[in-house]
Amino acid sequence: MQYALFIRPAATIYDLPEKTRPGEDGQLLSAIGDEGLYGQSCQVVDHPDGEGMVRVCTFYGYPGYVDREDLLFLTGEQLRAYLSAPSVMAARETDLLTCPKVAGVRLLTVGRGSRLRLAPEGEPVEGWTRVLLADGRPAWAWNQSLEPLAWEEDAVFTQREGLPFDDALAQALGIQPDQLVQRALDRWHGGNEGAFRRAVCETARKYLGAQYRWGGKAGAGVDCSGLVSNVYMQNGVLIYRNASIKPGWPVREIPRAAMQPGDTLYFPGHVALYLGEGMYIHSTGAAASGGVVYNSLDPASPLYREDLDRKLTAVGTIF
Missing domain, CATH: 3.90.1720.10 (endopeptidase domain like (from Nostoc punctiforme))
Structure with missing residues (x-):
């Protein structure tokens, strides 16, 4: 089994392998079903080589299709290490900067619910926390922009089609x-x-x-x-x-x-x-x-x- 992290602030998860669907009145409608928030994980159910969207299932059991460029692919071992690292949640729209200064270069802006790992401890800077992007690059965020992370993603390893979600998560834990x-x-x-x-x-x-x-x-x-x-x-x-x-x-x-x-x-x-x-x-x-x-x-x-x-x-x- 292969896994992935969402690497867009809000990666679109489509219910269909196409991004649109026809409405009953002939108007074109979106096939969006959900969004994968930055740093959260999913199973890779089907990974066509080279082209086409990737079929995934999120750690909370939602299936769908995602653009491959919105994903960072990981092995099971890599994902377990990622999920076991001390982490925090973005508590609001959060700029991730190259240094702990308001004039730092903005690497990315993520929204509430995004998952960020804490970087190894270094020299503390008042008012700031050093975090890691999904790809491992360091960045800085305001302390006020972060909250403790209070959920578990272990079901990503055990959920299977037809298995009740409670059973999958309980089995993982x-x-x-x-x-x-x-x-x-x-x-x-x-x-x-x-x-x-x-x-x-x-x-x-x-x-x-x-x-x-x-x-x-x-x-x-x-x-x-x-x-x-x-x-x-x-x-x-x-x-x-x-x-x-x-x-x-x-x-x-x-x-x-x-x-x-x-x-x-x-x-x-x-x-x-x-x-x-x-x-x-x-x-x-x-x-x-x-x-x-x-x-x-x-x-x-x-x-x-x-x-x-x-x-x-x-x-x-x-x-």
């Missing part, structure tokens, strides 16, 4: 599938469910105002399931990328009356994150919004959307 959520809580949230719920809601709020982008997952543009799945990932839990509850993944359905902050709200072809007190945050392509906004399930609220309230089909939780 050497635990039982029903221990995955507790492992995430213990590692990054002090074992506290409430801390996880608060963190997920706070992370989602950081995307407020981002534009809606079909298949998007980066801060520059995100769709509904890209927002929710990315927010969960940044807090240590990998959930299904698309807008539904799928067996073999952590989210399970609960009654509407039982929903709590951090739970997921499902509508036909759409998903949102519940914030509490009737409020939710979502990325919507509605003409009045066109991006990440707050709305409410409370008819008395000025943010109430009756159309979505009536169409709420399920509430999901990982607990």
